[in-house]
Amino acid sequence: MAYIAHDETAHVPPAETGEMELYHPKTFIGKYIWSQDAKVIAIQYSVTAIGIGLVALVLSWLMRLQLGFPQQFSFIDPSNYLQFVTMHGMIMVVYLLTALFLGGFGNYLIPLMVGARDMVFPYLNMLSYWVYLFAVMLLVASFFVPGGPTGAGWTLYPPQAILDGTPGSNAGIILMLVSLAFFIIGFTMGGLNYVVTILQARTRGMTMMRLPLTVWGIFMATILALLAFPALFVSAIMMTLDLTLGTSFFMPAIVSKGQQLDYGGGSPILFQHLFWFFGHPEVYIVALPAFGIVSDLISVHARKNIFGYRMMVWAILAIGGLSFVVWAHHMYVSGMNPYFGFFFATTTLIIAIPTALKVYNWVLTLWRGNIHLTVPMLFAIGFIFTFINGGLTGLFLGNVTVSVPLSDTMFVVAHFHMVMAVAPVLVVCGAIYHWYPKITGRFLDDTLGKIHFWFTFVGSYSIYLPMHYLGFLGVPRRYFAIEGTDFIPASAQSLNVSITIAALIVGAAQLVFLYNLFRSYSKGKPAGGNPWNATTLEWQTEHTPPAHGNFGPELPLVYRWAYDYSVPGVEADFIPQNQPPSAKEKSLEEKEA
Amino acid sequence: MTTALLVMAAIMAVIVGWLFKQTVNTQPWLAQSSVEAVQRGASSQTSVAISLWVFLAVVTSMFSLFISAYYMRMSLADWKSLPEPGLLWFNTGVLVLTSAAMQWTLAAAKRGQSARLRNGLLVSGALTFAFLAGQLVVWQQLTELGYFLTSNPANAFFYLLTALHALHLLGGLVVWGRTSIKVWRGVEVKKVQLSVALCTAYWHYLLLVWLILFALLLST
Numbered sequence: 001m002a003y004i005a006h007d008e009t010a011h012v013p014p015a016e017t018g019e020m021e022l023y024h025p026k027t028f029i030g031k032y033i034w035s036q037d038a039k040v041i042a043i044q045y046s047v048t049a050i051g052i053g054l055v056a057l058v059l060s061w062l063m064r065l066q067l068g069f070p071q072q073f074s075f076i077d078p079s080n081y082l083q084f085v086t087m088h089g090m091i092m093v094v095y096l097l098t099a100l101f102l103g104g105f106g107n108y109l110i111p112l113m114v115g116a117r118d119m120v121f122p123y124l125n126m127l128s129y130w131v132y133l134f135a136v137m138l139l140v141a142s143f144f145v146p147g148g149p150t151g152a153g154w155t156l157y158p159p160q161a162i163l164d165g166t167p168g169s170n171a172g173i174i175l176m177l178v179s180l181a182f183f184i185i186g187f188t189m190g191g192l193n194y195v196v197t198i199l200q201a202r203t204r205g206m207t208m209m210r211l212p213l214t215v216w217g218i219f220m221a222t223i224l225a226l227l228a229f230p231a232l233f234v235s236a237i238m239m240t241l242d243l244t245l246g247t248s249f250f251m252p253a254i255v256s257k258g259q260q261l262d263y264g265g266g267s268p269i270l271f272q273h274l275f276w277f278f279g280h281p282e283v284y285i286v287a288l289p290a291f292g293i294v295s296d297l298i299s300v301h302a303r304k305n306i307f308g309y310r311m312m313v314w315a316i317l318a319i320g321g322l323s324f325v326v327w328a329h330h331m332y333v334s335g336m337n338p339y340f341g342f343f344f345a346t347t348t349l350i351i352a353i354p355t356a357l358k359v360y361n362w363v364l365t366l367w368r369g370n371i372h373l374t375v376p377m378l379f380a381i382g383f384i385f386t387f388i389n390g391g392l393t394g395l396f397l398g399n400v401t402v403s404v405p406l407s408d409t410m411f412v413v414a415h416f417h418m419v420m421a422v423a424p425v426l427v428v429c430g431a432i433y434h435w436y437p438k439i440t441g442r443f444l445d446d447t448l449g450k451i452h453f454w455f456t457f458v459g460s461y462s463i464y465l466p467m468h469y470l471g472f473l474g475v476p477r478r479y480f481a482i483e484g485t486d487f488i489p490a491s492a493q494s495l496n497v498s499i500t501i502a503a504l505i506v507g508a509a510q511l512v513f514l515y516n517l518f519r520s521y522s523k524g525k526p527a528g529g530n531p532w533n534a535t536t537l538e539w540q541t542e543h544t545p546p547a548h549g550n551f552g553p554e555l556p557l558v559y560r561w562a563y564d565y566s567v568p569g570v571e572a573d574f575i576p577q578n579q580p581p582s583a584k585e586k587s588l589e590e591k592e593a
Numbered sequence: 594m595t596t597a598l599l600v601m602a603a604i605m606a607v608i609v610g611w612l613f614k615q616t617v618n619t620q621p622w623l624a625q626s627s628v629e630a631v632q633r634g635a636s637s638q639t640s641v642a643i644s645l646w647v648f649l650a651v652v653t654s655m656f657s658l659f660i661s662a663y664y665m666r667m668s669l670a671d672w673k674s675l676p677e678p679g680l681l682w683f684n685t686g687v688l689v690l691t692s693a694a695m696q697w698t699l700a701a702a703k704r705g706q707s708a709r710l711r712n713g714l715l716v717s718g719a720l721t722f723a724f725l726a727g728q729l730v731v732w733q734q735l736t737e738l739g740y741f742l743t744s745n746p747a748n749a750f751f752y753l754l755t756a757l758h759a760l761h762l763l764g765g766l767v768v769w770g771r772t773s774i775k776v777w778r779g780v781e782v783k784k785v786q787l788s789v790a791l792c793t794a795y796w797h798y799l800l801l802v803w804l805i806l807f808a809l810l811l812s813t
Contacts, residue, residue, distance in 0.1 A: 120640045192644045200640045205628035209621040230655035247749040265671030310616050321605045560624035581624040
């Protein structure tokens with residue numbers, strides 16, 4: 001890279017999509033309802049996702065009430081219980097986490113962090129949200145149709161998903177499948193926007209290798225989602241046809257309630273392959289944005305550059321690529337060829353390498369850093385612990401011989417909650433505490449934040465650590481009640497009671513968080529433009545919260561990467577990305593050239 | 594799932610190659626005093642064109658998964674292959690012509706010939722409708738012969754795949770329609786050139802998809 005002595009940028013031609021014509025709404029509805037501003041769309045996405053996520057939280061309470069205190073509540077019967085389990089899982093994975101990370105954080109942070117005025121296709125972006133909202137409404141509608149929502153488990157395996165006897169096997173399952181199809185269509189609209197904005201709308205000087213890791217995480221997760229969601233789409237279409245028109249893609253010849261049905265010859269395993277071809281990448285669709293965000297939180301709050309930036313980027317890509325060749329580790333007990341099991345166990349264990357690299361790099365970033373134990377940092381450190389815990393039990397379940405006896409036990413539930421529920425949620429919380437001051441101009445309350453963190457962190461461990469043990473005892477998942485099983489000691493029930501109590505407390509702690517969100521909006525401590533002394537572009541905006549168009553009359557110019565914290569020989573402990581190099585840096589640069 | 598895996602591998606190879614170009618020889622930690630010397634690495638293509646390519650990757654993923662499902666379902670005992678009506682060959686010919694007409698239209702747009710552009714759009718649109726009508730007739734012929742959607746998975750796949758392919762063409766026709774309206778209203782040729790170019794790429798892509806689906810049908 002040659003050094004060019006002058007620093008005049010006025011004549012530099014603008015980037016292809018650098019300056020864009022913005023749509024300027026004049027009415028309240030145009031500004032806040034049919035909004036084309038990515039920041040408003042981000043809030044719409046987040047509020048909807050968190051809203052439906054609260055429904056799923058209540059469902060998990062109901063489920064836990066039954067498990068902790070069996071038969072005590074007249075309003076929970078076996079059908080309801082299965083419906084709670086199913087809807088809790090589907091909502092949390094797809095409608096909350098995917099939508100919140102990509103639609104919420106993606107929309108808010110991508111344009112600001114890459115130095116763009118907005119997404120490249122604002123109209124499509126708006127459409128994406130409204131299609132998502134429609135999908136959520138279809139999902140909610142399924143609670144109110146005859147038979148209620150589907151109770152087939154979030155994996156929706158045929159044949160049981162569409163047979164009489166499974167709750168919600170008529171309208172419920174149809175609404176579920178159609179809602180998923182709409183979700184995917186809406187996501188594709190948004191996803192195209194995120195990818196193309198990152199590729200094309202970066203401001204001058206912002207190379208891909210200067211992007212904050214948050215953007216990298218969201219970028220790769222979006223690519224994964226764009227490629228993996230079609231598998232869910234394909235299986236949803238085929239199952240809908242089996243259900244409504246009577247085709248036999250997945251449905252074998254079957255006798256239901258003493259009657260031979262018209263189906264014949266179909267393969268439920270085919271559905272499992274398609275579902276998990278989506279389902280496993282989905283884990284990383286949720287995890288990669290969390291990885292990216294947590295990298296930035298750790299770097300900012302430890303006042304240190306991220307350790308091994310390029311390695312982190314390659315690890316994100318490697319994890320994304322590998323996630324497409326591990327899907328059948330969810331199907332060890334499906335009766336597939338055992339040699340496949342060997343192959344998929346191997347690929348599954350290989351994925352531990354880039355993942356471990358990331359964990360080491362986070363820890364090495366903390367090493368001798370100037371660690372500020374702010375609330376976002378607490379959540380970030382909590383994430384590292386939880387992710388390591390969940391990842392280690394993943395090694396158990398990735399191995400066929402260990403996985404088979406643990407299949408469909410509470411051990412599996414504990415594993416995936418640690419790795420893709422608690423861990424990403426900790427990041428979501430940390431990220432909200434971190435960026436709330438930018439979104440509203442005010443801090444969230446620190447004391448309430450710490451209460452929220454400790455109850456959530458310790459509470460989650462009180463829920464899921466004992467659950468691993470229940471799994472070892474052989475306690476099955478998804479069972480309404482366990483009776484007549486001699487191998488499970490009676491004391492397992494007392495663990496279930498304590499887990500339920502912990503779950504209620506963790507849930508209540510989230511209400512503290514909600515209260516904090518509302519209260520601080522008007523009463524929080526004013527934060528100023530860059531309260532964490534961070535380097536990335538979203539903190540360098542003219543206004544806080546950023547105005548329509550994000551930056552002032554000129555887009556920022558980027559001279560450096562996002563991690564110039566505690567640079568040796570520089571007085572300030574951070575240098576914003578848009579700050580030109582100092583004389584000393586220039587002389588270094590000349591030497592390099 | 595081999596087909597889907599091969600497609601994913603190809604897409605991943607493209608991404609790895611691209612990322613390699615971004616990372617090799619860069620030292621992200623160095624500040625540079627000139628934003629001018631820094632290549633952002635953005636493509637010279639327009640954002641709309643890039644988003645079409647990304648969208649085609651999504652559609653490719655979907656069709657490859659359907660083809661994977663097709664092969665897996667085919668290996669089960671109850672599969673009975675369909676006859677291939679002669680009309681399918683005719684329809685394929687029509688779709689090839691459509692693509693050629695699109696290419697011709699694009700050439701006209703590039704040369705700024707508005708009269709030829711109009712004719713080209715008209716012909717390619719008409720041929721596309723002819724293809725869709727032809728596919729409907731094939732459906733009718735097969736139903737008359739007793740090959741109903743539910744009677745065999747081979748039939749179900751045939752109807753489903755042809756329907757999806759046709760739906761994608763219909764989606765393309767929406768853009769074609771918008772472009773044509775602009776042209777008829779007398780918008781400058783230069784201003785619609787990009788739309789015509791992207792329509793052409795999309796039509797070529799859907800021709801390729803159809804040729805693969807047709808080959809799949811003939812070979813099984």
